[in-house]
Amino acid sequence: MRNAGFFMGIGLPLDGSGKSPWFLLIMLFFLFAFSMSIRLIVGLGNPGAEYEQTRHNAGFWLVEQLANSLPGCRLQKESRFNAMVAKANIAGQEVFLLEPLTFMNRSGQSVGALARFYKIKPEEVLVVHDELDLAPGVAKMKQGGSSGGHNGLKDITAALGTQDYWRLRLGIGHPRSLNLQQPVADFVLHRPRKEEQVLIEESIDKSLRVLPLVFEGKFNIATMQLHTP
Numbered sequence: 001m002r003n004a005g006f007f008m009g010i011g012l013p014l015d016g017s018g019k020s021p022w023f024l025l026i027m028l029f030f031l032f033a034f035s036m037s038i039r040l041i042v043g044l045g046n047p048g049a050e051y052e053q054t055r056h057n058a059g060f061w062l063v064e065q066l067a068n069s070l071p072g073c074r075l076q077k078e079s080r081f082n083a084m085v086a087k088a089n090i091a092g093q094e095v096f097l098l099e100p101l102t103f104m105n106r107s108g109q110s111v112g113a114l115a116r117f118y119k120i121k122p123e124e125v126l127v128v129h130d131e132l133d134l135a136p137g138v139a140k141m142k143q144g145g146s147s148g149g150h151n152g153l154k155d156i157t158a159a160l161g162t163q164d165y166w167r168l169r170l171g172i173g174h175p176r177s178l179n180l181q182q183p184v185a186d187f188v189l190h191r192p193r194k195e196e197q198v199l200i201e202e203s204i205d206k207s208l209r210v211l212p213l214v215f216e217g218k219f220n221i222a223t224m225q226l227h228t229p
Contacts, residue, residue, distance in 0.1 A: 037217040038166065039124040040096045041066065042111050044152040046189075047101045055172040055200075056104060056188040059128040059152075062170065062204045063097050066211065075099060081117075083110035091215040096120075107152040108159030115160065125165040126214065127156060128207075130188065134171025137199030139207045141168050141214075141223050166219075170203055172196070 043063030044056075051057055067073045067086045075084040075097065084099040096118065100110035115125060123143070129152055134140060144163045147153035157163050173196065175187040182190070192200055206226060213222035 036123055037091070037093065038095065038126045038214050039093070039118070039120045040098060040111075040115060040126070042098045042100070042107070042125065042127045042156070044104060044107055044127060044129040045099065046103050047099075051189065053191045054189050055130050055192055058130040058170040058172060058200060058204075060099050061200075062128045062168070062207060063099055065204060066208060067097050069208070073097070077101070081110050081114045083114065085114065091212070093215075095215065104152045106155055108155035108157070111156050112159030122160045122162045122165040125160070126168055127153065127165060128168040128170065129153065130172045131169035132172060132174045132184065132188070134169055134173075135177065135199075136171050136173050136192065136196040137203050138171035139169065139203040139226055140171075141166065141207075141210075141219075141226055143167070143219075168207055170200060170207070172200060 041063060043059035043061070045051065045058070045060035046054070046056060052060075064075065067075050067088075070086075070088045070090070073086050073088040075086045077083075078085040081098070082101050084101065086097040088095050088097065096114060098110060098114055100107040102109050111125070111127075114120070115122075126141075129150060131140075131148075131150075133148065143166045145167070146163065147157060153167070156165070172188070172192065175182045175184060178196070180187065191197070210222040210226045213219075213225070
């Protein structure tokens with residue numbers, strides 16, 4: 001048998017049926033590894049009415065729309081996490097939504113605290129954030145990678161001890177690509193122009209449409225659909 005030859009070749013013992021006692025364990029490992037799904041969605045932004053409509057709060061916008069779309073799901077202040085938190089049952093499992101109230105540069109405090117409390121692994125975390133390197137209207141998803149200068153991501157990476165969490169990047173454009181003279185720090189803390197706002201909202205809508213696939217652990221399909229114009 002091909003299976004027997006393979007397992008004998010790598011030194012695993014076989015039982016009388018010719019199947020390795022390790023075979024089931026290996027299959028279960030791969031089934032588990034490729035069925036990992038998201039248990040925590042984090043929207044990044046700054047708290048307070050003065051920041052509510054600014055580009056830097058695009059992550060908050062998506063999480064709030066997601067919460068509003070789920071029956072019985074409402075973001076409420078949780079002092080122990082210094083965040084707005086909601087809990088929902090999605091695709092048969094418990095999923096948390098979180099908006100840190102720490103201001104952007106300390107987002108990791110809230111994310112790390114909730115992830116540790118509920119034993120959520122970094123690869124089960126999806127962080128939604130504004131992205132300067134993508135044009136308004138574009139959204140992309142990936143796992144891992146550098147912070148790209150985003151202070152919220154830097155702090156989350158430090159809190160989780162790894163870069164291996166998922167990111168949903170909502171394009172807001174760069175002031176230079178949009179023919180604006182604002183410094184980046186000023187640009188992200190201002191409201192998008194009307195035409196940019198429409199495009200950002202479209203990218204949020206498209207992202208929300210692929211999230212059911214993400215909750216089912218179908219990351220490749222979700223990513224392909226999100227990245228297809």
